[in-house]
Amino acid sequence: EVQLVESGGDLVEPGGSLRLSCEASGFIFINSGMSWVRQAPGKGLEWVSSIGDGRGETYHADSVTARFAISRDNSKSTLYLQMNSLRAEDTAVYYCTKGGLTDFQYWGHGTLVIVSS
Amino acid sequence: DIVLTQSPGTLSLSPGERATLSCRASQSVSSNYLAWYQQKPGQAPRLLIYGASSRATGIPDRFSGSGSETDFTLTISRLEPEDFAVYYCQQYGRLVTFGGGTKVEIK
Numbered sequence: 001e002v003q004l005v006e007s008g009g010d011l012v013e014p015g016g017s018l019r020l021s022c023e024a025s026g027f028i029f030i031n032s033g034m035s036w037v038r039q040a041p042g043k044g045l046e047w048v049s050s051i052g053d054g055r056g057e058t059y060h061a062d063s064v065t066a067r068f069a070i071s072r073d074n075s076k077s078t079l080y081l082q083m084n085s086l087r088a089e090d091t092a093v094y095y096c097t098k099g100g101l102t103d104f105q106y107w108g109h110g111t112l113v114i115v116s117s
Numbered sequence: 118d119i120v121l122t123q124s125p126g127t128l129s130l131s132p133g134e135r136a137t138l139s140c141r142a143s144q145s146v147s148s149n150y151l152a153w154y155q156q157k158p159g160q161a162p163r164l165l166i167y168g169a170s171s172r173a174t175g176i177p178d179r180f181s182g183s184g185s186e187t188d189f190t191l192t193i194s195r196l197e198p199e200d201f202a203v204y205y206c207q208q209y210g211r212l213v214t215f216g217g218g219t220k221v222e223i224k
Contacts, residue, residue: 045205047213059212095161102209103152107161
């Protein structure tokens with residue numbers, strides 16, 4: 001059974017940094033692209049970042065380019081999202097999904113990031 | 118970026134009725150890389166349709182997807198009580214973008 005478990009969400013001040021993690025199990029992690037999708041309170045879904053399988057080419061939405069970085073540790077079957085220079089508009093539930101630039105069949109339950117002073 | 122516009126914003130229907138949801142793309146979606154998701158409050162989205170018309174594993178056949186290039190449709194043939202939710206389209210032909218969603222509510 002595929003499982004994706006996010007962690008690292010927190011309350012952080014504007015301009016601060018946070019690193020999200022997603023522990024994956026139930027599939028061969030190194031063979032799968034992975035992504036982050038977020039959802040602001042009461043709003044729709046927004047794709048954030050994707051990383052390819054293996055060593056992984058990375059892709060980011062314009063809204064987070066140069067502030068966020070997606071990465072992976074295949075030895076730990078873990079996906080990361082390093083978020084810097086956080087803004088109020090980054091407040092959202094962040095979902096980890098299985099798949100790179102593709103459809104997303106598997107989703108985690110999400111981790112909440114609140115950017116506020 | 119490919120912008121996806123979903124309509125209507127809200128659809129008010131009764132159980133047993135047919136629901137037709139639209140997703141229009143600002144540019145042609147290559148290889149019909151278009152998916153549909155269902156989301157209920159407090160839950161992660163659930164993949165319904167991929168490749169514009171292929172049902173995901175375990176999805177009932179009352180859900181169907183159609184369309185190509187810039188115009189796509191999700192049809193729910195007969196609404197069941199559990200189908201009242203928000204629906205999103207997603208393109209993955211050029212990076213990834215989501216539409217703004219259509220809420221299907223009980224009339």
